[in-house]
């Protein structure tokens with residue numbers, strides 16, 4: 001355990017020396033918090049149809065809105081859509097860091113001294129994966145809090161506040177987000193240990209991530225209607241997938257091949 | 264198998280399989296005593312780095328067995344890793360971190376108790392203390408090499424592998440590193456040194472193994488010299504000496520005699536015992552001896568002869 005933490009701290013010390021990486025971690029959450037807040041701000045006091053630029057509000061939407069009417073209904077839709085992005089952030093943000101993790105050690109030729117040290121493959125890979133996932137989850141949570149506070153301040157709507165603080169969403173943010181993040185970084189670390197070029201690592205990681213993202217998007221389209229039970233199941237399944245991915249990453253991490261095939 | 268720091272029996276490493284198989288190391292048997300400074304010599308591709316990687320539990324072994332610092336390879340690899348230090352052939356550092364941070368990270372991986380203390384000790388010992396806060400990316404090659412040596416020593420390993428520690432360094436830096444290695448040898452650590460600098464091996468090593476995939480020779484540098492060449496004595500005469508060749512060759516203890524201008528070059532095993540007899544014979548035969556000297560063969564001569572002999576076999 002302490003070696004995982006040692007590894008994570010080294011990763012952070014190294015990664016956050018790089019201003020560009022810092023920027024890439026912070027950029028998406030900032031953008032995806034600023035845009036919806038801006039939109040919410042601009043549509044205060046309008047009717048739902050005006051706010052959405054439509055002549056008539058679609059029936060499905062009115063159904064979803066329930067008691068909410070006018071601008072509040074439109075705001076409700078906007079907020080719901082963007083909430084999903086907060087589940088995607090922990091998947092997308094850490095990919096750059098995670099896909100560089102092992103191939104970076106190869107490039108700096110620190111992989112051999114690292115593997116010579118008494119550190120298990122599990123400790124090494126867990127350190128690498130968590131080193132990428134933890135900051136991503138942290139900035140996502142930070143952005144989520146800003147988004148919540150901003151929404152409440154701008155709309156002043158108790159109904160929207162209730163939506164944002166729904167146990168379902170909190171559960172999703174606190175449990176599903178991090179689990180998704182670990183799945184993403186495990187895959188990226190796996191790719192990173194198999195390639196010799198960091199650019200290739202990032203491209204392949206992104207490719208591997210695409211179907212997962214697609215699947216997830218399809219799921220989240222109906223997410224607001226889902227109940228707590230489903231989210232709990234999702235969390236459980238994701239936990240199993242995470243463990244499986246990490247085990248697979250360890251299996252695929254052939255110390256010898258990784259070391260000697262790299263010149 | 265425990266009185267040795269390192270003991271190997273038919274240590275073998277193959278890469279790949281089928282017809283692409285590469286025999287990197289074949290049937291290597293060594294016994295290295297604790298405290299010994301042991302040289303591994305051999306041409307490029309001889310399998311030196313592969314051997315060091317096997318012995319430090321970085322890569323698996325294909326056949327044979329080996330015990331390093333009391334632990335068997337393949338069975339107790341984590342223990343082996345804890346007990347050995349390794350300076351790899353191309354040692355890398357985290358360029359964006361300071362020298363101190365680099366060492367502290369590795370010290371933590373090795374469960375070093377007093378991390379700041381050990382880091383300071385070796386940074387001072389290698390003359391890098393003043394630069395401890397600088398990013399390693401700014402370091403010269405010599406400084407990086409010294410830092411890598413410090414890294415290998417932080418956990419005070421009883422067995423230390425050094426893969427070409429002075430290659431690519433300027434003469435002054437190489438000298439510094441070499442002196443430091445000599446110092447480590449005197450401290451009683453077991454050192455295994457790979458080098459292409461034969462003069463360095465000659466000066467530092469108690470014993471050397473010359474090998475190319477499999478072992479060609481193993482002994483002290485002095486013994487290798489005399490085994491291969493005998494010892495060489497030169498008699499400087501006042502006159503050209505071809506006529507003295509035959510009288511000298513008549514002695515059973517003389518291996519060879521050669522006349523070059525005013526010199527007679529004689530090889531024999533024990534000059535201290537036999538020179539007086541040789542001098543008497545020369546004087547009797549009418550030679551006027553101006554002085555007598557011994558030519559020291561370099562380890563390089565030994566090495567080249569062994570390798571060339573092996574190449575003719577191939």
Ligand SMILES: Nc1ncnc2c1ncn2[C@@H]1O[C@H](COP(=O)(O)OP(=O)(O)OP(=O)(O)O)[C@@H](O)[C@H]1O
Pocket residue numbers: 260261278279285286287305306307308309310311312313314352
């Ligand atoms: N992963 C690998 N796959 C196939 N062959 C390999 C592999 N690693 C090393 N070899 C081969 O094993 C042999 C020994 O290589 P090694 O690096 O141990 O030599 P060396 O004695 O250290 O040489 P040098 O003096 O150049 O450093 C070489 O022929 C090399 O090509």
Ligand SMILES: [Mg+2]
Pocket residue numbers: 311312313352426
């Ligand atoms: Mg080598």
